[in-house]
Amino acid sequence: xxxxxxxxxxxxxxxxxxxxxxxxxxxxxxxxxxxxxxxxxxxxxxxxxxxxxxxxxxxxxxxxxxxxxxxxxxxxxxxxxxxxxxxxxxxxxxxxxxxxxxxxxxxxxxxxxxxxxxxxxxxxxxxxxxxxxxxxxxxxxxxxxxxxxxxxxxxxxxxxxxxxxxxxxxxxxxxxxxxxxxxxxxxxxxxxxxxxxxxxxxxxxxxxxxxxxxxxxxxxxxxxxxxxxxxxxxxxxxxxxxxxxxxxxxxxxxxxxxxxxxxxxxxxxxxxxxxxxxxxxxxxxxxxxxxxxxxxxxxxxxxxxxxxxxxxxxxxxxxxxxxxxxxxxxxxxxxxxxxxxxxxxxxxxxxxxxxxxxxxxxxxxxxxxxxxxxxxxxxxxxxxxxxxxxxxxxxxxxxxxxxxxxxxxxxxxxxxxxxxxxxxxxxxxxxxxxxxxxxxxxxxxxxxxxxxxxxxxxxxxxxxxxxxxxxxxxxxxxxxxxxxxxxxxxxxxxxxxxxxxxxxxxxxxxxxxxxxxxxxxxxxxxxxxxxxxxxxxxxxxxxxxxxxxxxxxxxxxxxxxxxxxxxxxxxxxxxxxxxxxxxxxxxxxxxx
Amino acid sequence: xxxxxxxxxxxxxxxxxxxxxxxxxxxxxxxxxxxxxxxxxxxxxxxxxxxxxxxxxxxxxxxxxxxxxxxxxxxxxxxxxxxxxxxxxxxxxxxxxxxxxxxxxxxxxxxxxxxxxxxxxxxxxxxxxxxxxxxxxxxxxxxxxxxxxxxxxxxxxxxxxxxxxxxxxxxxxxxxxxxxxxxxxxxxxxxxxxxxxxxxxxxxxxxxxxxxxxxxxxxxxxxxxxxxxxxxxxxxxxxxxxxxxxxxxxxxxxxxxxxxxxxxxxxxxxxxxxxxx
Numbered sequence: 098x099x100x101x102x103x104x105x106x107x108x109x110x111x112x113x114x115x116x117x118x119x120x121x122x123x124x125x126x127x128x129x130x131x132x133x134x135x136x137x138x139x140x141x142x143x144x145x146x147x148x149x150x151x152x153x154x155x156x157x158x159x160x161x162x163x164x165x166x167x168x169x170x171x172x173x174x175x176x177x178x179x180x181x182x183x184x185x186x187x188x189x190x191x192x193x194x195x196x197x198x199x200x201x202x203x204x205x206x207x208x209x210x211x212x213x214x215x216x217x218x219x220x221x222x223x224x225x226x227x228x229x230x231x232x233x234x235x236x237x238x239x240x241x242x243x244x245x246x247x248x249x250x251x252x253x254x255x256x257x258x259x260x261x262x263x264x265x266x267x268x269x270x271x272x273x274x275x276x277x278x279x280x281x282x283x284x285x286x287x288x289x290x291x292x293x294x295x296x297x298x299x300x301x302x303x304x305x306x307x308x309x310x311x312x313x314x315x316x317x318x319x320x321x322x323x324x325x326x327x328x329x330x331x332x333x334x335x336x337x338x339x340x341x342x343x344x345x346x347x348x349x350x351x352x353x354x355x356x357x358x359x360x361x362x363x364x365x366x367x368x369x370x371x372x373x374x375x376x377x378x379x380x381x382x383x384x385x386x387x388x389x390x391x392x393x394x395x396x397x398x399x400x401x402x403x404x405x406x407x408x409x410x411x412x413x414x415x416x417x418x419x420x421x422x423x424x425x426x427x428x429x430x431x432x433x434x435x436x437x438x439x440x441x442x443x444x445x446x447x448x449x450x451x452x453x454x455x456x457x458x459x460x461x462x463x464x465x466x467x468x469x470x471x472x473x474x475x476x477x478x479x480x481x482x483x484x485x486x487x488x489x490x491x492x493x494x495x496x497x498x499x500x501x502x503x504x505x506x507x508x509x510x511x512x513x514x515x516x517x518x519x520x521x522x523x524x525x526x527x528x529x530x531x532x533x534x535x536x537x538x539x540x541x542x543x544x545x546x547x548x549x550x551x552x553x554x555x556x557x558x559x560x561x562x563x564x565x566x567x568x569x570x571x572x573x574x575x576x577x578x579x580x581x582x583x584x585x586x587x588x589x590x591x592x593x594x595x596x597x598x599x600x601x602x603x604x605x606x607x608x609x610x611x612x613x614x615x616x617x618x619x620x621x622x623x624x625x626x627x628x629x630x631x632x633x634x635x636x637x638x639x640x641x642x643x644x645x646x647x648x649x650x651x652x653x654x655x656x657x658x659x660x661x662x663x664x665x666x667x668x669x670x671x672x673x674x675x676x677x678x679x680x681x682x683x684x685x686x687x688x689x
Numbered sequence: 690x691x692x693x694x695x696x697x698x699x700x701x702x703x704x705x706x707x708x709x710x711x712x713x714x715x716x717x718x719x720x721x722x723x724x725x726x727x728x729x730x731x732x733x734x735x736x737x738x739x740x741x742x743x744x745x746x747x748x749x750x751x752x753x754x755x756x757x758x759x760x761x762x763x764x765x766x767x768x769x770x771x772x773x774x775x776x777x778x779x780x781x782x783x784x785x786x787x788x789x790x791x792x793x794x795x796x797x798x799x800x801x802x803x804x805x806x807x808x809x810x811x812x813x814x815x816x817x818x819x820x821x822x823x824x825x826x827x828x829x830x831x832x833x834x835x836x837x838x839x840x841x842x843x844x845x846x847x848x849x850x851x852x853x854x855x856x857x858x859x860x861x862x863x864x865x866x867x868x869x870x871x872x873x874x875x876x877x878x879x880x881x882x883x884x885x886x887x888x889x890x891x892x893x894x895x896x897x898x899x900x901x902x903x904x905x906x907x908x909x910x911x912x913x914x915x916x917x918x919x920x921x922x923x924x925x926x927x928x929x930x931x932x933x934x935x936x937x938x939x940x941x942x943x944x945x946x947x948x949x950x951x952x953x954x955x956x957x958x959x960x961x962x963x964x965x966x
Contacts, residue, residue: 184933184934184936185933188930188933188935257932257933258930259930263890263891263929263930265889265890265891265907266890266891266930266931266932269889269890272824272889272890272932273824273932273933274933276932359907359908359909360908361842361843361844361888361908362843362844362888362889362907362908363843363844363847363856363888363889364824364889364890365824365889366849368844374908375908376891376906376907376908376909377906377909412775413775413776414775415775415776415777416775416776416777416778416781417775417776418776419776419781441893441902441903441904442904442906443885443903443904443906443909443911446803446807449803450800450803450804453796453799453800453803454796454800457792457793457795457796458792460788460792461785461788461789461792464784464785464788465781465784465785467745468781468784469781471748471749471752472776472777472780474749474752474753474755475752475755476755479691479753481690481691481694486690486694489694489749489753492749493698493701493746493749496741496742496745496746496749497701497705497742497746500738500741500742500745501738503734503738503792503795503796504734504735504738506796506799507730507734507796507799507800507802507803508799508803508807509727509730509799509802509803509806510727510730510731510734510799512806512900512901512902512903513716513727513731513897513900513902515902515928516893516895516902516928516929517928558690562693562697565697566697566701569701573704573705573708577708577712577713577714577715578714580712580714580715580716581714581715581716581717581897582716582717582895582897582926584895584926584927584928585928585930586930586935587935587936588935588936589936589937590936592936592937592939593924593926593936593937593939594924595717595897595924596926599714602714669775
């Protein structure tokens with residue numbers, strides 16, 4: 098398979114391996130192909146599998162959001178194939194959109210996708226700590242996605258209780274269409290997803306702690322590794338709790354238990370037999386997972402952005418240690434703030450004092466990160482490549498979306514804004530848009546390593562500009578809808594007078610969404626065209642200092658082979674004085 | 690590209706600032722005793738966050754310019770960079786302490802407002818109303834002349850078609866004079882003490898004009914209060930996804946004078962006494 102090319106590069110002493118092009122199936126027999134592409138234990142293949150799984154999920158999720166926008170603006174429209182969208186369809190789309198995007202896109206692509214592919218390579222390891230666990234994790238995730246989507250095709254349709262599945266709406270089958278089999282499938286799917294996430298998390302944590310190559314001290318790890326590591330710890334703790342909660346809710350639905358069902362309920366004219374449970378218990382368990390989940394989704398984005406800003410500014414990350422500290426602080430605080438989702442839930446208002454203060458505290462590490470990003474760019478030799486554009490866009494979105502956080506952290510203000518479109522605008526900017534921008538940046542950046550070819554820069558820039566302006570055009574007006582008191586999750590806007598009066602804003606958002614979602618075809622075109630026709634990529638096309646760029650593109654199946662690299666330098670030695678090039682590879686033996 | 694990015698950032702920043710200053714879509718006029726205070730705090734919050742937003746975006750844009758001017762600068766290393774750019778602990782600490790102080794102050798003022806809103810310090814003249822959220826209708830119960838609510842058990846007695854949607858115990862004397870309405874009628878200037886209930890799924894009582902929102906949770910008896918100060922008619926909506934009809938679960942809130950309120954209570958009590966044997 099891989100043969101030694103024997104070339105060394107300058108003073109780096111780097112060994113470059115050459116492998117056949119990816120994906121080439123010309124000479125592989127069916128069984129080998131099965132082992133290579135389907136039941137692979139190679140972290141690179143598993144990373145790609147997660148990447149394409151997310152791509153499939155994001156296509157469905159975006160299509161659903163398009164349907165929702167069309168329904169809100171033209172409620173009577175009959176669409177081809179889909180037909181006329183009814184209120185229960187709208188709520189099912191909403192639930193599935195949220196679930197797909199949060200679980201199968203934002204927690205999957207940046208962490209399981211890029212993380213699986215590049216965590217070992219950046220650490221100088223040729224494999225993850227538990228390759229077979231990794232294989233199992235991916236296929237459980239795949240199964241979870243199939244089960245989730247299958248709910249569209251059963252009688253009653255998909256669950257309509259939202260991605261948060263608040264009990265007792267989610268616990269009682271008669272509470273609405275889709276609350277029967279649809280919700281059961283949702284719970285099974287997410288339960289499986291939790292198991293897969295825990296398996297993945299164990300693998301990531303162990304790999305980070307045990308598989309670092311000689312000289313790769315913790316404080317020499319590239320920042321994406323730090324964020325994958327911390328996100329994996331959050332994942333381990335948070336998904337375990339969600340797994341327990343989904344099992345309990347599943348038992349409430351199927352075995353007659355009453356963990357989340359209070360006594361004396363009358364739903365749809367029928368008495369509910371079980372009782373003794375608590376509706377708020379579900380919310381505590383769900384958000385104990387749900388808030389760390391936000392950081393599981395966005396932490397890898399923070400790492401990727403920090404990394405790319407440094408690479409394309411040709412400057413070291415400003416305040417590397419402060420960045421690591423901020424990542425750890427966000428991870429720790431992330432577990433102590435779940436109550437800010439529950440200020441008006443009926444939770445004791447005294448608890449709100451603590452949750453409010455702790456939530457506001459997260460603004461501090463976030464501010465440190467923003468400050469350091471700007472410090473990294475400042476005075477650099479900027480290269481406006483597509484990954485750089487998306488990283489700069491990430492910073493802008495992070496500032497805008499982040500700053501509405503301290504408002505929502507205040508119970509008195511949240512009492513008004515909670516469950517309005519203000520919250521929808523907030524989390525879409527900070528979590529969804531910023532998260533996706535990091536994925537776009539990462540895709541353009543690592544594409545040459547993953548596929549051996551470059552993505553088209555012109556298409557990349559066009560995609561960036563439409564998406565960047567589009568993200569603001571869609572989600573900024575939502576803040577004003579919320580300020581005007583518009584509740585979320587309304588499938589019809591005509592019943593409440595002040596909501597009906599906001600229709601022009603909705604129309605604007607819908608048009609912005611249609612254009613922005615349409616522009617994603619530029620990305621798809623670029624992705625698939627470049628995969629087969631893009632310009633051939635060299636070993637290190639961006640001039641990066643981290644270890645994955647010492648391997649050929651794409652790297653051979655056995656990674657570094659039996660020649661583990663030795664690390665002598667930090668990850669961001671750009672523009673170092675005295676060096677002949679403007680960067681120092683981490684494994685460059687020449688001392689400076 | 691730096692110029693394009695700079696212009697895009699400026700464009701977005703100007704639009705945002707303009708929309709918040711001109712606010713074509715904004716809070717409805719406040720109608721409760723806390724509305725003015727809450728609105729005041731919103732203003733402080735928007736100002737603080739606005740300043741951070743504008744300075745953040747402008748700094749980001751400026752950092753791109755700093756790169757363009759760079760080439761003419763002195764003190765460059767052979768590889769073309771200024772030295773010592775991998776961090777600056779003094780600046781870092783200054784920024785951290787500064788932003789911490791700012792947010793500690795902001796949070797403290799928010800916490801004070803929250804304690805003002807939540808503390809249940811109602812005067813003796815308060816009006817008691819029980820709010821029940823059901824799929825997909827709000828019910829408001831007034832205790833009647835005896836000042837006491839009758840027992841309810843939805844599982845046993847709730848019959849929406851026979852005029853007993855809340856499941857009031859027909860044998861409980863305290864419930865005979867209770868008034869159940871689908872309009873929330875409130876006397877102007879009186880503290881209202883709400884008891885919040887639900888017996889199917891979670892709903893949320895949201896009256897934007899009162900700057901008030903609280904979930905009604907099955908299995909829990911919630912409490913909330915506010916004092917309506919402006920007479921008028923307002924919309925109340927459900928803001929917690931409660932099923933298919935969530936979007937149409939609205940009610941009208943009418944704030945009227947004390948006399949009109951009493952007249953309304955009497956008119957609601959009359960037909961009930963005639964129908965009750």
